[in-house]
Amino acid sequence: TSFIPRQLEKLRAEYGPFRLTLAEELYPLPQGEPRVATILHRQLQITDQGRPPQLVILVDHGSPLPQVSEVRKRVCEDLRQQLSPRIELQQAVMERRQGNEYDFNGQLLSEQLEKIARSRPNISIDLALLFLSPGRHAGAGGDIESICQQLRESHPGVQIRIAPLVGQHPGIADILLDRLDSALDNPV
Secondary structure, eight states, X not given: OOHHHHHHHHHHHXXXXXXXXXXXXXXXXXXXXXXXXXXXXXXXXXXXXXXOOSEEEEEEOOOSSHHHHHHHHHHHHHHHTXXXXXXXXXXXXXXXXXXXXXGGGOOBHHHHHHHHHHHOTTOEEEEEEOOSSOSSSSSTTSHHHHHHHHHHHHOTTOEEEEOOOGGGSHHHHHHHHHHHHHHHHSOO
């Protein structure tokens, strides 16, 4: 909450006065942005190649802030509307803080997958990744790939596929351009 104001102070000190216009979030609450779920659904379709999974898990970074977790929950509700009713849909996170006060954040992906694999040893799972860019968790060589590889080794009957990141779809750029256009048309 103080990062942006500090950065603005530094920039003004270096470059002089300027005006900053903030665009609306990618997925604003409470109204949401249904195109995000549509993009996730398209990424899943690329992954399943006509062989839908039994279970889709929507994965994001995780956050200690309830409003950030609410975005994932709302995207999950939007995605539910686009998936076949035969496909189960769950949510998971890559990071969460310890303690009951952070239960709103959800379950860690690694723990959730292990629990599922033990109870359903022949399940097919697709992971929908609510990440804009590759990094430590998502993308080539990330934690998600490692978790999936370990799961395949310890539970060979489980089929798990990873959909491309939401941010790798060109539709995300369209949403961001709409946000920019709106901000420039209606400066604060």
